[in-house]
Amino acid sequence: MTRKQRRMIFLGTGFVCFAFATVLVLFALEDKVTFFYAPSDLVAEPVPPDVRIRLGGLVVDGSVVKHEDGITTLFDLTDGGAVVPVSFTGVLPDLFREGQGIIAMGTLPAPDATFVADEVLAKHDENYMPSEIADALKETGHWQEDYQE
Numbered sequence: 001m002t003r004k005q006r007r008m009i010f011l012g013t014g015f016v017c018f019a020f021a022t023v024l025v026l027f028a029l030e031d032k033v034t035f036f037y038a039p040s041d042l043v044a045e046p047v048p049p050d051v052r053i054r055l056g057g058l059v060v061d062g063s064v065v066k067h068e069d070g071i072t073t074l075f076d077l078t079d080g081g082a083v084v085p086v087s088f089t090g091v092l093p094d095l096f097r098e099g100q101g102i103i104a105m106g107t108l109p110a111p112d113a114t115f116v117a118d119e120v121l122a123k124h125d126e127n128y129m130p131s132e133i134a135d136a137l138k139e140t141g142h143w144q145e146d147y148q149e
Helices: 003-030 039-044 131-140
Strands: 035-037 053-059 072-078 083-089 101-107 115-122
Touching: 035 039, 039 053, 039 083, 039 131, 053 083, 053 131, 083 101, 101 131
Parallel strands: 035 053, 083 115
Antiparallel strands: 053 072, 053 101, 072 083, 101 115
16 A cells, blocks of 8 residues: 555545544534524424424513412413513512513424423513514514613
């Protein structure tokens, strides 16, 4: 075997090992990736059942309903275009309120079903709006200049 052939075999083997390692990393990270959706995106293209996503928007005024068990809360999220009902079981952040920009992480069991959140994030500044929500509002044409980023 010539030096050129050995070098080509070495480079080919190195490339195959690198490609295999890349595939392994991508498969390992597949379960860790959580995509962001606005309510309009979710209504337009529902996600497969039980895929974990982040849903961001504004809590609709008058939509917050606490269950009798005291731990389950139902509310609606909007981006100005569509409204998605959300169910959350747990302790809500102290700053959660109607009109607040939030991000809920969870799953959508079926199209046109209630989004089941297992985590709700709300920011402390009353003028703050997460950049993902602001971008979604701008894309749908519902951005108002009195919103501040």
